[in-house]
Amino acid sequence: MTALHALWMGLVLLGVLGVLQTQAQAPVSLQPNFQQDKFLGRWFTSGLASNSSWFREKKNVLSMCMSVVAPTADGGLNLTSTFLRKEQCETRTLLLRPAGAPGCYTYTSPHWGSTHDVWVAATNYDEYALLYTAGTRGLGQDFHMATLYSRTQTPSADIREKFSTFAKTRGFTEDAVVFLPQTDKCMEERK
């Protein structure tokens, strides 16, 4: 596996993969009046869209993962995700630093040193959130992805439609959008 593929895989598993922003791309609009405290708690990664080759290969074998979002001392987010890997539940944490406007964050991979920006493009806090992530420096600069977070493992048709529309707006084709199947594995919140 190349380093780049390993980085993408890590980001996909954590459910924050987004689009790698190119200079020409318009900035993503953010959820107006984003309230971080209402965004905290448990989310399921129930939809993804990406044009990376890794994603194209793996999209049919991915399933939902659970993430718990907590505030950090610097005003950012601690995103701890649990997923099944080699028959075991694994937990990984991403620390997102605040990056200016509310709802906009930056993630620097401690391992690869690359930087990704994460935007909360839309959310109603108690049902869904649409996220967009873009690499800005280092590995993964030609990679882009959109993520659907839902509060339950069964997002409504209306929410799924919102995500499809959002992904298309971000330039993804229909076949680059996937809704992840439910799983009962690794869905217990660790105390």
Ligand SMILES: *[C@@H]1O[C@H](CO)[C@@H](O)[C@H](O)[C@H]1NC(C)=O
């Ligand atoms: C993915 O899309 C971005 C933005 O449109 C583009 O720059 C990049 O080359 C694409 N990557 C692949 C692997 O198609």
Ligand SMILES: *[C@@H]1O[C@H](CO)[C@@H](O)[C@H](O)[C@H]1NC(C)=O
């Ligand atoms: C992030 O959250 C996890 C799970 O609650 C916790 O174990 C970890 O210490 C937290 N890390 C930071 C830096 O806040």
